Amino acid sequence: MNTRNLSLDLLRGLSILYIVGYWHMFNYTNAFPQYYNIVTLRITWIVLATFTFVSGYFIGLKNIDFSKESIFSFYKNRVLRIYPLYLVALIIFFVFGMANLFTISKAAIAVSMFFHPAPPTLWYITMLLFFYLVSPLLIMVVKRNKTAHIWVFYVFVSIWLVIIHYVLRTVDVRVITYFPAFYLGLLTSIKGDGYIKRSFLVSLIILGLFVSFAFNQNKLQIDWLLSTILVSTGAYCVFMFFKNIIELPKTSYFPVFALSYSSYCMYLFHRPIYMVFRKIYFPTNDIAQVVYLVFFCLPIILISSYYIQKCQDNILILLTYKD
Numbered sequence: 343m344n345t346r347n348l349s350l351d352l353l354r355g356l357s358i359l360y361i362v363g364y365w366h367m368f369n370y371t372n373a374f375p376q377y378y379n380i381v382t383l384r385i386t387w388i389v390l391a392t393f394t395f396v397s398g399y400f401i402g403l404k405n406i407d408f409s410k411e412s413i414f415s416f417y418k419n420r421v422l423r424i425y426p427l428y429l430v431a432l433i434i435f436f437v438f439g440m441a442n443l444f445t446i447s448k449a450a451i452a453v454s455m456f457f458h459p460a461p462p463t464l465w466y467i468t469m470l471l472f473f474y475l476v477s478p479l480l481i482m483v484v485k486r487n488k489t490a491h492i493w494v495f496y497v498f499v500s501i502w503l504v505i506i507h508y509v510l511r512t513v514d515v516r517v518i519t520y521f522p523a524f525y526l527g528l529l530t531s532i533k534g535d536g537y538i539k540r541s542f543l544v545s546l547i548i549l550g551l552f553v554s555f556a557f558n559q560n561k562l563q564i565d566w567l568l569s570t571i572l573v574s575t576g577a578y579c580v581f582m583f584f585k586n587i588i589e590l591p592k593t594s595y596f597p598v599f600a601l602s603y604s605s606y607c608m609y610l611f612h613r614p615i616y617m618v619f620r621k622i623y624f625p626t627n628d629i630a631q632v633v634y635l636v637f638f639c640l641p642i643i644l645i646s647s648y649y650i651q652k653c654q655d656n657i658l659i660l661l662t663y664k665d
Contacts, residue, residue, distance in 0.1 A: 355601030398527025607647035
């Protein structure tokens with residue numbers, strides 16, 4: 343019997359589909375310039391935080407016993423799962439002129455979030471690599487400490503990230519903005535869904551909305567920091583809705599699985615694919631451009647991403663197969 347949680351697969355797939363099929367897609371046409379505004383910007387941050395939350399949630403389910411062998415196995419599996427395709431994407435971004443060699447080199451060794459600039463779009467994967475690096479420590483703290491100690495540790499890490507950013511001026515503030523979502527996802531998987539009291543959650547949501555919108559500065563770095571509470575609590579609410587309320591029929595297994603399975607490659611390669619097909623052919627009419635992007639380019643991104651991921655998985659099976 344398959345034990346996959348289809349609702350979380352759907353959530354993960356829809357999160358990336360929103361980025362690829364809406365937020366980034368309208369970078370390639372002027373048909374809908376209003377797509378970027380103060381509300382949709384924060385929705386996008388919450389969507390990315392939701393994907394980050396889900397990543398943290400699944401990391402929290404890993405059976406790490408804090409031995410050298412267990413931690414090494416965790417890092418090895420994460421690197422094999424993420425890094426090869428990430429490296430290919432970095433090379434493609436360089437070839438397509440989307441980032442220079444210095445930026446790509448920093449991203450390749452996963453330090454560009456602390457020595458900006460990070461490459462466009464792929465900054466998110468660089469950030470995730472850092473979160474995965476510290477995951478064993480986070481899991482150890484959550485599993486071995488009481489509630490107060492858990493939050494003290496989180497506040498300690500967050501304050502140090504902010505200090506480093508303002509002292510050195512080299513830290514990308516997005517790593518500060520999305521760290522709570524990852525930490526909260528990991529915490530939820532280990533401590534349980536009801537770990538955060540509803541009254542406390544409602545208070546955080548109200549506070550997050552007020553701070554993010556009332557003090558909007560129209561400066562991305564400041565607005566990212568001001569929206570930290572909003573994006574993490576928003577991600578938690580979206581996750582809980584999909585996990586505990588959304589129920590999918592078994593007949594939806596393959597399309598939902600395929601979307602989730604392809605999501606990583608969709609994120610990595612959607613910009614180069616849009617660029618290629620926009621260069622090959624692009625309508626002059628705004629409506630025709632949207633139709634072309636949605637009904638031709640987007641399906642190609644989805645299908646090609648599925649088979650790229652499948653190809654990598656088959657290669658890894660061959661490389662790790664033991665008689």
